[in-house]
Amino acid sequence: MRPPLALLLLLRLAPPVAAAAAEAPVSARRSLVWGPGLRAAVVLPVRYFYLQAVSAQGQNLTRSPPGQTVFKVVVKPLSSKEVARIHVPAPLDRNDGTFLVRYRMYDTVNKGLKIDVLYGDEHVAQSPYILKGPVYHEYCECPEEDPQAWQEALSCPTWEPQIEEDFASFPTINLQQMLSEVPKRFGDERGAIVHYTILNNHIYRRSLGKYTDFKMFSDEILLSLARKVRLPDLEFYINLGDWPLEHRKINETPSPVPVISWCGSLDSRDVILPTYDVTHSTLEAMRGVTNDLLSIQGNTGPSWINKTEKAFFRGRDSREERLQLVQLSQENPQLLDAGITGYFFFQEKEKELGKAKLMGFFDFFKYKYQVNVDGTVAAYRFPYLMLGDSLVLKQDSPYYEHFYTTLRPWKHYVPVNRNLSDLLEKVKWAKENDEEAKKIAKEGQLAARDLLQPHRLYCYYYRALQQYAERQSSKPELRDGMERVPQPDDTSTCQCHRKGPLKEEL
Numbered sequence: 001m002r003p004p005l006a007l008l009l010l011l012r013l014a015p016p017v018a019a020a021a022a023e024a025p026v027s028a029r030r031s032l033v034w035g036p037g038l039r040a041a042v043v044l045p046v047r048y049f050y051l052q053a054v055s056a057q058g059q060n061l062t063r064s065p066p067g068q069t070v071f072k073v074v075v076k077p078l079s080s081k082e083v084a085r086i087h088v089p090a091p092l093d094r095n096d097g098t099f100l101v102r103y104r105m106y107d108t109v110n111k112g113l114k115i116d117v118l119y120g121d122e123h124v125a126q127s128p129y130i131l132k133g134p135v136y137h138e139y140c141e142c143p144e145e146d147p148q149a150w151q152e153a154l155s156c157p158t159w160e161p162q163i164e165e166d167f168a169s170f171p172t173i174n175l176q177q178m179l180s181e182v183p184k185r186f187g188d189e190r191g192a193i194v195h196y197t198i199l200n201n202h203i204y205r206r207s208l209g210k211y212t213d214f215k216m217f218s219d220e221i222l223l224s225l226a227r228k229v230r231l232p233d234l235e236f237y238i239n240l241g242d243w244p245l246e247h248r249k250i251n252e253t254p255s256p257v258p259v260i261s262w263c264g265s266l267d268s269r270d271v272i273l274p275t276y277d278v279t280h281s282t283l284e285a286m287r288g289v290t291n292d293l294l295s296i297q298g299n300t301g302p303s304w305i306n307k308t309e310k311a312f313f314r315g316r317d318s319r320e321e322r323l324q325l326v327q328l329s330q331e332n333p334q335l336l337d338a339g340i341t342g343y344f345f346f347q348e349k350e351k352e353l354g355k356a357k358l359m360g361f362f363d364f365f366k367y368k369y370q371v372n373v374d375g376t377v378a379a380y381r382f383p384y385l386m387l388g389d390s391l392v393l394k395q396d397s398p399y400y401e402h403f404y405t406t407l408r409p410w411k412h413y414v415p416v417n418r419n420l421s422d423l424l425e426k427v428k429w430a431k432e433n434d435e436e437a438k439k440i441a442k443e444g445q446l447a448a449r450d451l452l453q454p455h456r457l458y459c460y461y462y463r464a465l466q467q468y469a470e471r472q473s474s475k476p477e478l479r480d481g482m483e484r485v486p487q488p489d490d491t492s493t494c495q496c497h498r499k500g501p502l503k504e505e506l
């Protein structure tokens with residue numbers, strides 16, 4: 001029996017959006033929305049939250065929803081009397097049924113924010129979301145006076161394995177010892193040490209040595225933290241060079257000193273912080289930087305089955321094994337595509353090995369397997385590789401960044417001997433065990449998505465500084481030659497409504 005003509009006509013005349021929505025398996029109401037970007041108190045350079053597409057039957061989608069309908073997000077001041085510049089790019093499709101929504105505020109709003117999350121023209125989950133004001137933007141200097149409350153607002157973990165391990169060597173921190181030793185031991189002409197003091201939430205510093213331009217990175221994160229939360233009074237030395245410095249053993253006399261570095265190694269005692277690379281890209285995401293912990297998640301190339309089944313590497317010649325990689329690649333082009341994009345340390349090798357064209361990082365994920373080989377120290381691309389959906393083949397290494405300790409070989413990545421002797425074998429294994437390889441890639445990605453959330457970086461910095469502060473055996477002081485690091489000029493004014501210090505200033 002044919003349906004009546006009138007009904008057929010009605011179906012044909014239905015507007016395309018409604019038709020698509022009717023066919024799509026996504027239920028706007030049942031879909032899930034969560035994340036720190038829905039909480040006013042979580043002040044970040046780029047705020048973000050997540051979306052999980054769920055079907056009408058209540059099942060999570062595991063691929064992008066079919067059809068033309070898209071998730072759309074509108075972020076506006078709650079009050080029509082307020083004007084604020086807010087940049088909201090389209091949600092990032094993570095290709096697994098989830099999406100990442102980002103927005104950057106260039107002004108503070110006092111009354112609040114209204115966030116509409118739409119699928120087609122339907123509201124998703126509890127949309128609209130109301131964030132009661134004030135909602136501060138990144139450059140508003142308005143520190144939360146109660147660090148406990150700030151950490152709770154960010155859902156900071158109460159335990160960070162790397163921080164606990166780093167400080168286990170330093171039950172107390174003797175600032176006098178550091179003052180007399182650090183400049184002599186590490187602060188020579190070729191040094192890359194900067195001496196910071198934080199007093200009353202103001203930041204002061206002096207440079208020891210010539211190679212301290214990277215202080216722009218330590219400055220920017222300390223200033224960003226101080227705008228958000230009251231920092232404890234502190235005096236510390238940060239090493240802006242590549243290599244960790246403190247090689248004294250725990251029980252040695254004189255004892256080791258807690259120099260702060262970006263990268264740790266098994267034979268040193270430095271206290272580490274998230275690298276300047278992930279930190280800077282987090283601060284400048286959606287401004288100058290294109291490859292950051294969030295953007296990478298929406299740019300992971302073709303689906304697993306459509307990736308080229310080879311291991312991939314591009315990078316500079318900062319370590320000999322990287323040259324070996326190219327050699328291996330030339331002998332086994334069916335397993336490995338490796339190239340050096342710039343010569344500096346081994347210039348004599350360029351003729352023999354050739355120079356590969358530079359490639360955008362997002363394009364790395366056209367390949368199924370990613371080789372992570374150290375540079376001078378740990379390769380700072382590792383966090384981004386882990387956030388992709390390729391399998392990471394990680395060279396064994398004495399070097400580590402702040403989040404490695406949670407990751408396990410064969411669970412989150414595939415380990416490779418430091419001398420790369422088993423690399424080809426591991427690539428063959430991955431090709432022959434595709435399901436398992438895919439599972440490890442997924443587990444690694446999920447762990448990285450959790451560990452490397454931008455707000456977690458702030459938690460990490462704060463906790464490391466707090467642990468340090470608690471151990472200081474004397475009061476931090478301003479030293480000769482220190483200068484105040486000013487907060488950047490921001491064209492947008494903001495009124496800070498937080499209450500002043502709870503305690504009397506001593």
Ligand SMILES: *[C@@H]1O[C@H](CO)[C@@H](O)[C@H](O)[C@H]1NC(C)=O
Binds near residue numbers: 060098
């Ligand atoms: C659906 O997805 C959400 C968010 O990704 C997750 O928390 C939940 O456990 C998933 N549910 C099922 C049944 O897998």
Ligand SMILES: *[C@@H]1O[C@H](CO)[C@@H](O)[C@H](O)[C@H]1NC(C)=O
Binds near residue numbers: 305306
């Ligand atoms: C793989 O690529 C083909 C050809 O471009 C495309 O039609 C197909 O949808 C892709 N498969 C997945 C799972 O993305």
Ligand SMILES: *[C@@H]1O[C@H](CO)[C@@H](O)[C@H](O)[C@H]1NC(C)=O
Binds near residue numbers: 418419
């Ligand atoms: C490479 O490293 C492995 C594991 O450390 C070792 O067993 C092997 O002998 C090394 N091979 C070469 C050629 O040095």
